[in-house]
Amino acid sequence: MQLEVRLFANLRDYLPKDSKGQVKVELPEGSTAADLIKHLNIPRDLPLIIMVNGRREPENHVLQDGDRVGIFPPVGGG
Amino acid sequence: MKIYRVNMTEGTVRAEEVKEKYATLGGRGLTSQIIADEVDPTCHPLGPNNKLVLAPGLLSGTNAPSSGRLSIGTKSPLTRTIKESNAGGTAAQKLAKLGIKAIIIEGQPQDGKFYTLKVTKDGVELLDGTALVGQRNYDVGKQLRSEHGENVCVVSIGPAGEYKLSAASIAVTDGDGRPVRHCGRGGTGAVMGSKGVKAIVIDDTDAPGVSIKDKEKFKEAAKDFSKMLLNHPVCGQGLPTYGTAVLINILNEAGGLPTKNFRFGRFDGADKISGEAMYDVINERNGKPTHGCHPGCVMRCSQVYHDKDGNYLTAGFEYETIWAFGAHCTIDDLDAIATLDRLCDDIGVDTIEMGVTIGVAMEAGIIPFGDADGAIDLLQQVGEGKPLGRILGNGAEFTAKAYGVSRVPTVKGQSIPAYDPRAVKGVGVTYATSTMGADHTAGYSVTANILKVGGQVDPLKKDGQVDLSRNLQIATAAIDSTGLCLFVAFAVLDEPKALPRIVDMINAQYGLSLTVDDVTELGKSILKTEREFNAKAGFTNSHDRLPEFFNEELDPHGTTFDFTGEELDEVFNF
Numbered sequence: 001m002q003l004e005v006r007l008f009a010n011l012r013d014y015l016p017k018d019s020k021g022q023v024k025v026e027l028p029e030g031s032t033a034a035d036l037i038k039h040l041n042i043p044r045d046l047p048l049i050i051m052v053n054g055r056r057e058p059e060n061h062v063l064q065d066g067d068r069v070g071i072f073p074p075v076g077g078g
Numbered sequence: 079m080k081i082y083r084v085n086m087t088e089g090t091v092r093a094e095e096v097k098e099k100y101a102t103l104g105g106r107g108l109t110s111q112i113i114a115d116e117v118d119p120t121c122h123p124l125g126p127n128n129k130l131v132l133a134p135g136l137l138s139g140t141n142a143p144s145s146g147r148l149s150i151g152t153k154s155p156l157t158r159t160i161k162e163s164n165a166g167g168t169a170a171q172k173l174a175k176l177g178i179k180a181i182i183i184e185g186q187p188q189d190g191k192f193y194t195l196k197v198t199k200d201g202v203e204l205l206d207g208t209a210l211v212g213q214r215n216y217d218v219g220k221q222l223r224s225e226h227g228e229n230v231c232v233v234s235i236g237p238a239g240e241y242k243l244s245a246a247s248i249a250v251t252d253g254d255g256r257p258v259r260h261c262g263r264g265g266t267g268a269v270m271g272s273k274g275v276k277a278i279v280i281d282d283t284d285a286p287g288v289s290i291k292d293k294e295k296f297k298e299a300a301k302d303f304s305k306m307l308l309n310h311p312v313c314g315q316g317l318p319t320y321g322t323a324v325l326i327n328i329l330n331e332a333g334g335l336p337t338k339n340f341r342f343g344r345f346d347g348a349d350k351i352s353g354e355a356m357y358d359v360i361n362e363r364n365g366k367p368t369h370g371c372h373p374g375c376v377m378r379c380s381q382v383y384h385d386k387d388g389n390y391l392t393a394g395f396e397y398e399t400i401w402a403f404g405a406h407c408t409i410d411d412l413d414a415i416a417t418l419d420r421l422c423d424d425i426g427v428d429t430i431e432m433g434v435t436i437g438v439a440m441e442a443g444i445i446p447f448g449d450a451d452g453a454i455d456l457l458q459q460v461g462e463g464k465p466l467g468r469i470l471g472n473g474a475e476f477t478a479k480a481y482g483v484s485r486v487p488t489v490k491g492q493s494i495p496a497y498d499p500r501a502v503k504g505v506g507v508t509y510a511t512s513t514m515g516a517d518h519t520a521g522y523s524v525t526a527n528i529l530k531v532g533g534q535v536d537p538l539k540k541d542g543q544v545d546l547s548r549n550l551q552i553a554t555a556a557i558d559s560t561g562l563c564l565f566v567a568f569a570v571l572d573e574p575k576a577l578p579r580i581v582d583m584i585n586a587q588y589g590l591s592l593t594v595d596d597v598t599e600l601g602k603s604i605l606k607t608e609r610e611f612n613a614k615a616g617f618t619n620s621h622d623r624l625p626e627f628f629n630e631e632l633d634p635h636g637t638t639f640d641f642t643g644e645e646l647d648e649v650f651n652f
């Protein structure tokens with residue numbers, strides 16, 4: 001299945017520079033958000049915020065073909 | 079400590095001892111109490127019977143990290159409620175070091191003239207301010223520093239405050255002397271203008287400094303608290319690196335970035351105006367991505383933004399500003415938005431109120447959505463006091479009325495900021511019920527709704543939102559009294575040992591034995607005082623509601639703001 005993946009803030013460093021933080025990723029059916037994080041080589045020392053189609057989901061969330069996935073490090077402001 | 083009372087009718091200044099009931103109050107707790115005690119809630123906000131109160135927080139002027147926040151209280155000309163507007167910059171620290179608990183400005187000069195207040199170790203003095211009339215904030219600061227010394231802090235109003243426009247702000251200079259920190263919300267600048275005060279110069283040369291009862295204990299608690307801030311991923315890393323604009327992308331992903339006057343939850347141009355884009359631009363142009371609004375801030379969420387030629391353009395370029403002129407007006411040009419930010423700081427208007435107003439002007443067809451040059455031109459007209467500028471400068475609701483627009487995102491007359499209440503329902507509850515009119519900072523439910531800070535509450539559902547907003551509104555009222563920047567809340571919500579450390583600092587400084595429960599009680603009592611004032615000014619539960627268009631479904635989630643009135647009224651069940 002194909003996913004539309006966006007990485008934000010310092011996580012952008014885990015994608016090629018010209019990707020502007022946005023890539024298409026192929027993963028086997030049944031893959032979870034945790035599988036995607038592993039696939040992207042994102043280290044697990046900080047808690048991450050995972051959004052699938054605009055909803056926050058846990059790491060064991062099973063992804064579907066065509067999902068829009070955004071992954072954020074801890075961020076804040078206001 | 080002293081309270082200075084400046085009577086602008088008589089042109090006199092009086093130093094008063096601090097009443098016992100005010101001794102343990104600071105910041106918002108003090109400004110709201112003085113306004114409630116001394117101002118008739120039915121008075122005209124711009125008349126002689128309203129007052130303007132400036133107060134540093136309880137911990138301001140000490141080594142407590144990020145404790146230099148200033149509160150300004152008044153009856154707001156924008157909302158006609160009580161108002162506390164909070165700013166960084168160096169004013170609070172200097173006032174506290176001078177032993178000043180508050181400055182109360184009352185009355186109104188009968189000669190219609192403008193004055194400058196000079197605050198030094200010897201007291202407060204009224205000086206002629208005629209030469210500054212008509213000047214914008216950057217020039218006012220330059221002029222006053224050349225007269226009074228480079229290290230003074232300048233608190234000033236721009237032309238908008240002189241015109242007494244309801245969106246007028248009060249500027250506070252940062253450590254570099256730039257007027258980039260503002261008591262933005264609620265038109266405090268118009269009240270200062272109505273008092274005939276153009277600027278306040280604060281010179282803390284030879285100031286006695288803040289006295290601390292138990293220095294050792296204070297130091298230990300401050301050090302520990304500082305560490306907690308630095309260890310928290312948001313306070314210690316996220317805020318310093320990307321500033322608050324990092325929120326553009328996460329709100330856009332969450333479908334809660336209000337776009338085109340609250341029609342959509344996502345903006346196609348979000349990427350171009352995001353914190354990440356800003357970070358890259360700042361670095362390319364040798365600006366500063368990390369900058370503190372006052373010395374002693376460890377989170378340093380501010381930044382210095384340069385234009386295309388590498389020259390200074392603006393600083394303190396915030397998420398709400400970028401959203402208001404950006405997604406809300408569908409402008410995706412970061413340099414244009416930075417120019418608008420600079421103009422707002424210079425003219426002395428609230429960036430949120432002005433950005434939302436420009437969007438309403440686009441709704442009215444005065445200029446088309448997305449027209450950056452048109453927006454800059456409209457804002458210039460505010461500064462020049464042109465008739466259209468005066469309409470716009472009175473805010474979104476006034477502008478909507480003038481042009482017959484019904485889609486106007488305000489609560490109690492104040493513009494709704496950068497989180498759509500249909501996709502971030504917890505903050506919607508705060509907008510509706512806050513004593514301040516629509517104000518995200520009054521109870522920032524975005525934390526648990528979106529940022530995974532202080533627990534998790536589904537932003538698209540109603541469950542838990544009323545409790546969340548209530549608890550945050552109570553905690554915020556208390557934090558706003560300490561002089562600590564509200565951003566310490568990210569750490570406080572996640573780290574159970576942080577709040578006790580704040581209490582330790584207050585206890586060590588003032589020789590008290592407060593507990594964490596007392597802090598909650600303080601927050602509640604502030605809110606009650608403010609609610610009572612508003613009730614006497616004519617506000618009822620029916621004012622604690624959102625505009626009806628939030629019943630329309632919002633893409634991408636198709637949600638509405640579906641709280642009943644009774645549910646919202648439960649916020650103040652204490």
Ligand code: SF4
Pocket residue numbers: 144166167317369370371372375376377378379380563564565
């Ligand atoms: S975190 Fe930002 S707003 Fe708060 S005190 Fe520091 S620089 Fe100012």
